Amino acid sequence: MNALNKKSIEDIEVKGRRVLVRCDFNVPLKDGVITDDKRIRESLPTIKYLLDNGAKVILCSHLGRPKGTFNMTYSLAPVAARLSEMLGFEVKLAADVVGESAKALAAELEEGKAMLIENVRFHAEEEKNDAAFAKEMASLAEIYVNDAFGTAHRAHASTAGVADYLPAVCGYLIQKEIAIMGGALSNPKRPFVSILGGAKVSDKIGVIKNLMEKVDTLIIGGAMAYTFKAAAGEPIGTSLCEKDKMDLAASLVKEAEEKGVKFLLPLDSRCGDKYDPDCNTIVCNVEDGIPDGYMGLDVGPRTEEYFANAIKDAGTVVWNGPMGVSEWKNFEGGTVAVAKAVAESGAISIIGGGDSAAAVEKLGFADKMTHISTGGGASLEFLEGKELPGIAVLNDK
Ligand code: ADP
Ligand code: MG
Numbered sequence: 001m002n003a004l005n006k007k008s009i010e011d012i013e014v015k016g017r018r019v020l021v022r023c024d025f026n027v028p029l030k031d032g033v034i035t036d037d038k039r040i041r042e043s044l045p046t047i048k049y050l051l052d053n054g055a056k057v058i059l060c061s062h063l064g065r066p067k068g069t070f071n072m073t074y075s076l077a078p079v080a081a082r083l084s085e086m087l088g089f090e091v092k093l094a095a096d097v098v099g100e101s102a103k104a105l106a107a108e109l110e111e112g113k114a115m116l117i118e119n120v121r122f123h124a125e126e127e128k129n130d131a132a133f134a135k136e137m138a139s140l141a142e143i144y145v146n147d148a149f150g151t152a153h154r155a156h157a158s159t160a161g162v163a164d165y166l167p168a169v170c171g172y173l174i175q176k177e178i179a180i181m182g183g184a185l186s187n188p189k190r191p192f193v194s195i196l197g198g199a200k201v202s203d204k205i206g207v208i209k210n211l212m213e214k215v216d217t218l219i220i221g222g223a224m225a226y227t228f229k230a231a232a233g234e235p236i237g238t239s240l241c242e243k244d245k246m247d248l249a250a251s252l253v254k255e256a257e258e259k260g261v262k263f264l265l266p267l268d269s270r271c272g273d274k275y276d277p278d279c280n281t282i283v284c285n286v287e288d289g290i291p292d293g294y295m296g297l298d299v300g301p302r303t304e305e306y307f308a309n310a311i312k313d314a315g316t317v318v319w320n321g322p323m324g325v326s327e328w329k330n331f332e333g334g335t336v337a338v339a340k341a342v343a344e345s346g347a348i349s350i351i352g353g354g355d356s357a358a359a360v361e362k363l364g365f366a367d368k369m370t371h372i373s374t375g376g377g378a379s380l381e382f383l384e385g386k387e388l389p390g391i392a393v394l395n396d397k
Contacts, residue, residue: 008169055112057109149177181379199240298335299333
């Protein structure tokens, strides 16, 4: 996929046109109150560009999992209220998605103003990418803009289907994601170092395989390191291990060797006697392995230095997956050390994956990274080299 070649909002005339914009307004809510409005704030550049250029903006999004019913717990009303505050005029919310209310509001919409239709997942047809439903939604507008990177890996009616009926372009958020991530993958500044961690080898096989073709160094931490260690015959105690993936792990190590890719596994681990933030901890070296009754929950101090050294001269870093259970103070050290090394390297740094992004933010390194992808699952599929349906449907330049 030549994702960089997609038309954006700047490539089309929007003045006086009704523009349907798929945003990611899937914000966290507590008792009907938005606890973090980052996703709304991030969508503003696209919305403001359209408003400033005289478009009539019809916003849409999903929120939570209402499972195809009008469950008002998942109404976009709090989003409409927050958008109204941010934009300085009332952003009206239709009572439905493609019904009378949405059509009436869309018809009376003025240039330079925006409205919102209700949660697209109030209809089961959304996730089924039902053609009639997509056509109905498309009939509200004359142009379609996709700016929801977080759902771009899903072929739903509002993320892909509507593009069958309207000229389709990307907004700034998607444009930025594909420019930075696509650029790093297709033309990386070298050395290109990829850091992979997190829970499971099985979740990341596609990413490992795709990156193996491109990187100079592959660093493996997190729980998935123990499947590789077990495959190499190292005792791993009660660490997480995917026994059915050990052969694959061994073959990936061999493949790296054949390709001349440096493949770094942890030299030591911070281990606990149970999966609990208050467990007893010991550090185990690769030479001895991990004794029975202990599990590796983070990389150890030797590894921190080893990984930091491999990162310090990098030109490009793609990082997915924390180095340990970074949610717990005792086991955040490896992730902090890697984040620090990435920040200090001056490399173009890209963080993909939901938990990785959360860890980097929580640990205070967010503003030191070049790009933190807004889409967890979508960024993983992008790093796997897969075509994302929500981007594939957009018009080429
Ligand atoms: P991402 O969402 O960034 O793709 P993952 O979901 O693959 O990342 O992995 C994140 C999870 O992996 C975190 O919940 C973290 O606690 C867990 N994890 C990391 N290292 C270990 C480990 N050694 N043992 C158990 N869990 C781990
Ligand atoms: Mg995750």
